Amino acid sequence: xxxxxxxxxxxxxxxxxxxxxxxxxxxxxxxxxxxxxxxxxxxxxxxxxxxxxxxxxxxxxxxxxxxxxxxxxxxxxxxxxxxxxxxxxxxxxxxxxxxxxxxxxxxxxxxxxxxxxxxxxxxxxxxxxxxxxxxxxxxxxxxxxxxxxxxxxxxxxxxxxxxxxxxxxxxxxxxxxxxxxxxxxxxxxxxxxxxxxxxxxxxxxxxxxxxxxxxxxxxxxxxxxxxxxxxxxxxxxxxxxxxxxxxxxxxxxxxxxxxxxxxxxxxxxxxxxxxxxxxxxxxxxxxxxxxxxxxxxxxxxxxxxxxxxxxxxxxxxxxxxxxxxxxxxxxxxxxxxxxxxxxxxxxxxxxxxxxxxxxxxxxxxxxxxxxxxxxxxxxxxxxxxxxxxxxxxxxxxxxxxxxxxxxxxxxxxxxxxxxxxxxxxxxxxxxxxxxxxxxxxxxxxxxxxxxxxxxxxxxxxxxxxxxxxxxxxxxxxxxxxxxxxxxxxxxxxxxxxxxxxxxxxxxxxxxxxxxxxx
Ligand code: F6P
Numbered sequence: 001x002x003x004x005x006x007x008x009x010x011x012x013x014x015x016x017x018x019x020x021x022x023x024x025x026x027x028x029x030x031x032x033x034x035x036x037x038x039x040x041x042x043x044x045x046x047x048x049x050x051x052x053x054x055x056x057x058x059x060x061x062x063x064x065x066x067x068x069x070x071x072x073x074x075x076x077x078x079x080x081x082x083x084x085x086x087x088x089x090x091x092x093x094x095x096x097x098x099x100x101x102x103x104x105x106x107x108x109x110x111x112x113x114x115x116x117x118x119x120x121x122x123x124x125x126x127x128x129x130x131x132x133x134x135x136x137x138x139x140x141x142x143x144x145x146x147x148x149x150x151x152x153x154x155x156x157x158x159x160x161x162x163x164x165x166x167x168x169x170x171x172x173x174x175x176x177x178x179x180x181x182x183x184x185x186x187x188x189x190x191x192x193x194x195x196x197x198x199x200x201x202x203x204x205x206x207x208x209x210x211x212x213x214x215x216x217x218x219x220x221x222x223x224x225x226x227x228x229x230x231x232x233x234x235x236x237x238x239x240x241x242x243x244x245x246x247x248x249x250x251x252x253x254x255x256x257x258x259x260x261x262x263x264x265x266x267x268x269x270x271x272x273x274x275x276x277x278x279x280x281x282x283x284x285x286x287x288x289x290x291x292x293x294x295x296x297x298x299x300x301x302x303x304x305x306x307x308x309x310x311x312x313x314x315x316x317x318x319x320x321x322x323x324x325x326x327x328x329x330x331x332x333x334x335x336x337x338x339x340x341x342x343x344x345x346x347x348x349x350x351x352x353x354x355x356x357x358x359x360x361x362x363x364x365x366x367x368x369x370x371x372x373x374x375x376x377x378x379x380x381x382x383x384x385x386x387x388x389x390x391x392x393x394x395x396x397x398x399x400x401x402x403x404x405x406x407x408x409x410x411x412x413x414x415x416x417x418x419x420x421x422x423x424x425x426x427x428x429x430x431x432x433x434x435x436x437x438x439x440x441x442x443x444x445x446x447x448x449x450x451x452x453x454x455x456x457x458x459x460x461x462x463x464x465x466x467x468x469x470x471x472x473x474x475x476x477x478x479x480x481x482x483x484x485x486x487x488x489x490x491x492x493x494x495x496x497x498x499x500x501x502x503x504x505x506x507x508x509x510x511x512x513x514x515x516x517x518x
Contacts, residue, residue, distance in 0.1 A: 007081075008078060009359070009472030010073055010360065010471060011359045013076035015069050018069055019073065022069060023066075027063075027317065030063060030066075033423065043058045045064065048303060052286050053303070053445065053456055054445075055306075055307075055442070057306060057441055060441060061318065070312065071305070071306075073309065074466065079308075079466055079469045083466075086101075086465070087103060089116075089256075092476070093476035094474060096255075096476070096477050100256060100258065101257065102461070104120055105257065105284070106264055108285070116254065123265075127272060128277045130233070130251070132276065142173065142190040142195045143196050143270055145174050145175070145200055146176075146197060146212045146216060147199070147206075147209055148201075148208045148209055149260065149345075150260040151200040151206075153260075153338045153341050154268070155174070155200070159174075159274045160333060160334055161334075162279070162331075163274075164331070165275045165276075165449070170273070173186045173190070196233065197217075197233075198233050199232065199233070200234075201236050201238075202236060202253070202257070202259050204234070204236045204241035207489070213245065216232075217232065228247070229247075229248045229249065232246075233247065233249040233251070235253075236253075237252060237257075251269060253266050259478075261342075271283065275450060280450070282449070283451065283454040284454060285451055289451075290456075291458055294458075303463075304463040304465070307463040308465070308469075309467075309470070311364070311466075311467040314390055316360045316361060318388070319361070320364060320390055322365035322389050323366055323392065324366075325339055325391075326370070326374055326391055328393060328410055329395075329448055330370050331400075332394065336367060336368035338457075342460055342461065346363070346475040347464060347471065348362065349362055349363070349480070352472040353473065353474050358472070360471065362471050363467075371393070371410075375417060388438055390438075393414050393441070395415075395443070396444075396445045396446075398446060398447045400448065417440075422439075423436050495511060498512070498516075
């Protein structure tokens, strides 16, 4: 089976050595200003259409030769075989012995021969019909999603992004943190008889979510709420645990859907309530179009592949340790956080699939804020700081509002920032000197609609797949979150008792400080 065959890690492939010498010879010194002067067709060569998304990669530190070598690297490392193994339903999440099939959640009915396709569509139909019932129920004015990580960020990002398409008369709240301030703040604003709580947890064991769910139910009952069946629903793979909690309405999904890849599953219920059946299906269709693009396009015109190899080039050759996301659309305010989990939880690993240490760096830090806000905060560092940080701009051609003058200003700012990063202003010297030659990628959406959002998120999923595949790691596990969970569990009784036995000096000192009565 392809997934069981040891794949070549990028640093072991012949193209790696070629890339190293090309980087030392001319790649490192590439100057974008010269590159544009030397090649009037550079924009055409390094930009492309993919489903619902146009991407301009021309302001990146690549040329025809380095991109060709990077694509050769992808071929040598078997990225295509690995991709095909994912789409064939093989257990490519080897450390957990699971298939990786979030793409199946977006396959149109009747198009897949996968044995799980029928249950995917049965659950989707049930979930969408429930969503329509809630949409039509004027007595429910507030929907509170209780979940964390992938059970929060996906639905939250999409509900905010697609606000323009949302059903009127309903408010959506997202409670993720175990910090009671968050839940308390929402509970102050809702009433039991008009609130639907969605308990979203793949495992239905996550401490934050269970603590919030229990407190929400206790609040509901203490406020006179009686009908738990009407006011609570669960979204989980662990249907038995939801039923033990007393929830009778549950929409399931499966262990082959990773948490950070789950917004397409029952975890997407808040999105479906917000935008309705037709729009939710458009979200899935947009993602599916990107799946087909990834599965079938030649590598040189395959946008997730071109982005994924660029990520490796930047991380391992240029040594860029972070990437900044700058969506020029305020409704995309949670997108940087969503992409942060997607990429950093997937590729923030230091060993390969066999458990051997990686010879090269892996996931960069992802961060960002919507433009133009970021411009008045941290863009100073992007333009004049000592580090170079690749920036990803997202601009939307058609706004979802009719306010005069705003959109031109927004787009002008987005273009200007990318322009300034590249061009710089080297003629003034000293404090006013802009070095320029700072790379960026520029995405253009025609409109921020469900299909486009779906396509863009799938594009990112596949790009992360490509860089993770080249690094030879498992993008689909997350063992690194476990240790903190175990230690926190052990510390709860110690905090209760003020007991510092067995703790290191710092933790003991802090625990005493936190528990002392002044
Ligand atoms: O702790 C990390 C994590 O497992 C994420 O991968 C996941 O998205 C999140 O916790 C929530 O998990 P669950 O949906 O099982 O509550």
